[in-house]
Amino acid sequence: MTFDFDHPVERRGTDSGKWGWFGEDVLPMWVADMDFVSPQPIIDALLRRVQHGVFGYGMDSTALKQTLVARMAQRYGWAIQPEDIVMLPGLVSGLNIVSRAVGEPGDGVLINTPVYGPFLTAPVNQQRTLQSAPLHAMQAGRHLHYELNMPGLAAAIAPHTRLFLLCNPHNPVGRAFTRTELATLADFCEQHNLVICSDEIHCDLLLGGTQHIPIASLAPEVAQRTITLMAPSKTFNVPGLGASFAIIQNPALRKQFEAAMAGIVPHVNILGMVAAEAAYAECDDWLQALQAYLTANRDFAVRYVEEHMPGVITTIPEATYLLWLDLRATGLGEKPADRLLKEAKLAVNEGSWFGAGGEGFIRLNFGCPRSILKEGLERIRALVAAAAN
Ligand SMILES: Cc1ncc(COP(=O)(O)O)c(C=O)c1O
Structure with missing residues (x-):
């Protein structure tokens, strides 16, 4: 086709x-x-749902969660369960929820810059202290390549740092980090007992045969300290429909995350859920x-x-x-x-x-x-x- x-x-x-x-x-x-x-298929699924004509309160789609479980296994060899998935209306909300859920006011959140703007504002919105280290930029001729800067991160971390916010694939520098880079970062986070929040919203927008590796798929120990954020929004051009999700395999961490959402974060739009299911199942x-x-x-x-x-x-x-x-x-x-x-x-x-x-x-x-x-x-x-x- x-x-x-x-x-x-x-x-x-x-x-x-x-x-x-x-x-x-x-x-x-x-x-x-x-x-x-x-x-x-997304347009058709939305038309069918709209044609039904009743738009009452929804609930999480079981079919969508099953589709996501199968997708993570098939694409990344990553075994997750439907209950690990928390639906969200957006990932900027996700970054704010994580910043609020992990640690206490005044605790540190570590990032690399340059990075997508809300990585800089979400921790501060939630009364956390922002700690940042520049990515390592390497110029060769007319091209620029960035890598994680581990010495910079080691220098920026403080005793009260609790969380690392990772953007992978990276907005704006376009890196899809390799298994070795991610393993080094995961070791660093383990050494310093940091929760990892990995924003993987761009994970399907792969160019020229690049592979995406969710950091949580590296090992069960890494998954236990990781909150992964994903969405069909960028890939299938449905950001206006407000459907995204977190994958949190550690039950205690998931509970903390859900507690930080309570009473503030609305349920995902019913049409967003329909679009997400069609996107992942049929496109x-x-x-x-x-x-x-x-x-x-x-x-x-x-x-x-x-x-x-x-x-x-x-x-x-x-x-x-x-x-x-x-x-x-x-x-x-x-x-x-x-x-x-x-x-x-x-x-x-x-x-x-x-x-x-x-x-x-x-x-x-x-x-x-x-x-x-x-x-x-x-x-x-x-x-x-x-x-x-
Ligand atoms: C890395 C990253 N995270 C989150 C978002 C926004 O997500 P949402 O529209 O679901 O809030 C974007 C949008 O550009 C992004 O690039």
Whole structure:
């Protein structure tokens, strides 16, 4: 079966956050939301459910939990049980719940930067102390590669640190960490008795044959200290339906997590649950085609940067649909996204939103038809060229 990812979809006038936030003349390539129609089985399942016409309170879907148990076993050799799964309306909520559930006010939460903005704010929202170490950045020619920085983490940790927030695959630097890297990190967390919260929302957005390894799948001891966060939202382009989940195999940790949710976090939307079940049960062929399209988009964008943007350094993401570009040598200053918005009418994320090490960078979303990607890259090229003159 073939899928058409090339066809641009009109999203203006649909209350889309991505397309509605800025002016009509701005091309949006910022928030992690793709410009593709969701797979047909999801649309069909939603239509069937809507046609029923009764939208009373729901309950967790047994079929969805069974599908997830089978998926973790089949994709990762990871044996989980339906009761390990806690449904959530969103993963930013998940990051806040974990920060609230682990330790006490004043305790430390360790992260690596740059990283997805809510990693910086969730601990602080929950009266925890943020401790951070920069990722280890390595430049080779025009390319940038990041690794976990274990000496940096060892230097940043304090006696009251209780939690490590991991982003894998990593937003914004696009790494899918290897088994060896994850094992080193798991050892570190064991040595320091840290709970691991692993945000794996991008785990299905794998490019060019990359494998994803959930850190909890490394060993039962690692699973006992890990809360894994996942969702169909990024992969199947259903973030507006609000359905995601945590996998927590340690019953005591799960109880703590559920206690931190009590009375605050609403049940998952019934349509979100339907979409999640269809996504995971019926859309493997669509996902395979999406991965191939995104891989070609990545390659197109990296080549474009190499050929047309002198001075710009790029990651070559292994996963996600996010390109992390270093514009520090272009003369566009500390806030290049601001300049791009005002002068090139292109919305991308400002690197500084991702914390230390992001200043002078931008994050570009390439989850879109290639024609839109090309247009966005051309707008960056023109501004970079103008700044060089
Ligand atoms: C790493 C990461 N976690 C969480 C989220 C947001 O999750 P949600 O929309 O479920 O709150 C994103 C969205 O970009 C993300 O990149």
